[in-house]
Amino acid sequence: MRTFIIGDIHGCYRELSDLVEKFGPTDKDQIYSVGDVINRGPDSGRCIKLLRDLKAKVVMGNHEHWYLNSFPFTKKTKLNENFRKLEIEDHLRWMYDLPYFIETEKFIVVHAGFDPRKRIEENEKDTLVSLRMLEDLDRPWFEEYKGRKHIYFGHWGKLGLYYGQNVTGLDTGCVYGKQLSGLIVEENKLIQVKAKKAYCPIS
Numbered sequence: 001m002r003t004f005i006i007g008d009i010h011g012c013y014r015e016l017s018d019l020v021e022k023f024g025p026t027d028k029d030q031i032y033s034v035g036d037v038i039n040r041g042p043d044s045g046r047c048i049k050l051l052r053d054l055k056a057k058v059v060m061g062n063h064e065h066w067y068l069n070s071f072p073f074t075k076k077t078k079l080n081e082n083f084r085k086l087e088i089e090d091h092l093r094w095m096y097d098l099p100y101f102i103e104t105e106k107f108i109v110v111h112a113g114f115d116p117r118k119r120i121e122e123n124e125k126d127t128l129v130s131l132r133m134l135e136d137l138d139r140p141w142f143e144e145y146k147g148r149k150h151i152y153f154g155h156w157g158k159l160g161l162y163y164g165q166n167v168t169g170l171d172t173g174c175v176y177g178k179q180l181s182g183l184i185v186e187e188n189k190l191i192q193v194k195a196k197k198a199y200c201p202i203s
């Protein structure tokens with residue numbers, strides 16, 4: 001069995017399907033996503049459908065978290081048109097059930113990170129989907145992490161691919177025209193697909 005963990009997808013369906021094809025999953029393999037499957041890119045609904053078809057385990061990203069907290073949309077919902085038009089209502093039930101982190105015997109998958117001075121389950125949902133810096137220490141959260149289990153995270157496109165002490169950052173900015181990345185854990189092998197274009201300016 002192989003474990004394949006995919007970084008932030010943001011609706012980049014063609015890149016996602018190319019990445020999965022390069023990986024070549026069998027029934028014995030397990031795919032994970034670090035979340036932010038939707039928004040900014042061209043085809044969020046198909047990305048969700050593909051991950052569901054593959055029985056991928058997906059954690060909540062800030063974009064899913066934000067989407068669910070904004071739904072149902074009304075005329076007063078202050079969101080851009082792109083966000084409103086995501087054709088993912090079929091997938092809402094699935095999205096509501098996404099966990100904020102997944103912990104196995106060997107590793108943890110979380111979208112952004114957590115304050116390692118507390119147990120992960122004691123961190124707020126908003127923290128798990130959005131944390132980068134520990135404000136009081138002015139340091140990235142993972143520099144404080146001393147745990148035994150490896151942490152796989154995304155959310156930090158500017159950081160890019162990051163290998164630290166028991167942490168791996170996998171957001172390589174596909175939607176900004178860079179790369180979509182996936183890591184085969186057991187082989188410590190990175191697979192990347194170049195973005196077909198920049199779908200969104202770097203914010």
Ligand SMILES: [Mn+2]
Pocket residue numbers: 036061062063111129154155156
């Ligand atoms: Mn994010």
